[in-house]
Amino acid sequence: MTVKTRFAPSPTGFLHVGGARTALYSWLYAKHLNGEFVLRIEDTDLERSTQEAIDAIIEGMTWLGLDWDEGPYYQTKRFDRYNALIDVLIEQNKAYKCYCPKEVLDEVREEQMAAGVKPRYDANHPKIKAANDAATADSPFAIRFRNPTEGSVVFDDQIRGRIEIANKELDDLIIRRSDGSPTYNFCVVVDDWDMGITHVVRGEDHINNTPRQINIYEALGAPVPTFAHCAMILGDDGAKLSKRHGAVSVMQYRDEGYLPHALLNYLVRLGWSHGDQEIFSMEEMISLFELTAISKSASAFNTDKLRWLNHHYIKTTPADEVAKHLAWHLEQQQIDVANGPAITDVIAILAERAETLVELAAQSRYFYHDFSEFEAGAAKKHLRPVAKEPLMLVKEKLAALDSWESEAIHHAIAQTAEDLGQGMGKVGMPLRVAVTGVGQSPSIDAVISLLGRDKTLARIDMALAFIAEREQA
Known part of the structure; x- marks a missing residue:
């Protein structure tokens, strides 16, 4: 079996640190086992997905050097495939039409929360049943997946071990909206099946989706991939990493003067370790990486440590390689190196003194201007x-x-x-x-x-x- 992993971001924002780490772990695992890595753009959220975000994700992946073997695939180009399979599930009585309007569903949800009951769709609730019974041939409807009501979903997470969720805790989720567009939880299953994905590495915020998706895999007769859910990344203050902690996008680290290898080396250690080793070449990352060595605990982002790593790589990376990344910063600072010493010679004597490429460019100015x-x-x-x-x-x-x-x-x-x-x-x-x-x-x-x-x-x-x-x- 060829191992096949994927990174599947939603283009509703830039490629952030958490997403970049997920992409790196997926990429490393595929490379470690001589497998394949797929880039997939999950753009089913038509209102929030933007071309700007798609471009930013691809730019970030390219800058990091996380090349993909297949893709990028776009879910919006595969709606015919999803809808055909939804129709099959309807024919097999594994999915059904739901005419209940949003206002009624919201009302039922509020009642459940007030009663201390976990909010969930209940087809037999009197208000929901009445709304469905009152529907006409012209009434708008969504398609819901008929989730099993008995038994449990069990899977062995590569990071967290055995996870078991009772089916009675899950409800009949919508797999096609009333506007005809298929939803994320269904599309992702079909994509993983069609693309032969064997291992899914993603954030722990997806754990709740996993049992729902496993039931859909099984309803379709599709193989269920192996899952690995990574713990979140925290900021220096112990809170969940967010915009207020600094960088919004991976490309902001480029703008602030970090080498991509330095950021990758830092990200790989945010949850994964190999003894006490801190410095890893790409070859070492690939040869040593294992999903089972990822920690269950959250990791704290430390900017000082990232700067230390960046300084190390500025000093130890061949000057001609540093020069490729420095060129952008020289241009930003309007430093023309055409009339002056070779930039590689300048890098050789300045590297010891610069923690970032922004500093390195600024320090080189007097050689050229x-x-x-x-x-x-x-x-x-x-x-x-x-x-x-x-x-x-x-x-x-x-x-x-x-x-x-x-x-x-x-x-x-x-x-x-x-x-x-x-x-x-x-x-x-x-x-x-x-x-x-x-x-x-x-x-x-x-x-x-x-x-x-x-x-x-x-x-x-x-x-x-x-x-x-x-x-x-």
Whole structure:
């Protein structure tokens, strides 16, 4: 048997963290067993589904690198198939017409709740029975699934173990609305059957749907997949993760400067573990992943840990790979890298200092764009009249270099300090502010090596002019 999993989001919003983790777990399980992964868009909610949300889901999956083997399938394109099977169930007396209007159903529900009874559809309730009996040939109707009244639904959840629900706790759910559109609980069963889905990984909020769907699988004569229901993700404050905790969409993490691998590594550990290991390559995730290793307990989202992971991947991912993801951020910050050092060389010396790609892009600016002002605090501290002599001498030595390499540049800076009888900081700090405009940077000889001779000397001149103006003030 080929293992086949699916991710089936509803396009009523963006791809959020919980959905992305579900998609990742489904994807990993299929890859782990050399199976197939299907992307399905469950857009039966015609009023709330939008093309914008569909595009956002696909964009999020693509950015994360969770490629699918089949799809995307759209439920709205399969209505003929669903309706044909509903008609079969009606013929087999496994489904029936319900003429009872919504107002009566709401009234019955309120009565049940007031009496402390679990609200459910009861075809034999006097008000519901009267409404059905009073219907005419022209009355609108929905189609309800005739749920078994005896026995129980039992399934072995891969995460939670044995789950048993008595059929008397379930009611006859609507499988086709009065407007002719089939409903989610029916469509999902038909899709899983038609697409050969063997394992369904989804959130614990679907546990209540599972026994209803199992009864429909069995009524159709379809094989019942294996289920795994993941616990929810909580925010830092212990409440269910929501919009108020920050990111609404997975793509917001892209916007905030996270690498997709960092987010995937973080998400896989939100409920799954392999010993004490924290860092996983994609190959390790695939080879080690098991549904039975997913925790039953809720996981708390920790932004600080995600930033730590992101910093790790910025430092350890090959610079050319980081550059692919950095390009978007450079464009957002209007940094043109055409005239300057190779961006991979810049990444190599800046990666240690940046926790996000937003920071990395911002820190790279002075390599590609001249500045007209120095950072106020850094200039006040380091571009003082006392720095004039060290800057003039180091400029002279740099201008005379035959080789514009880090080692030669470092020697020129060290020689300047020695000639003046000063510590390296008395030369290096004014020089850093002069050539970068800011008070912090990687090793100044490495920075100057990438900046180039002309740009370096011109910026030292600008710093000397700044000091001259300060002396006159």
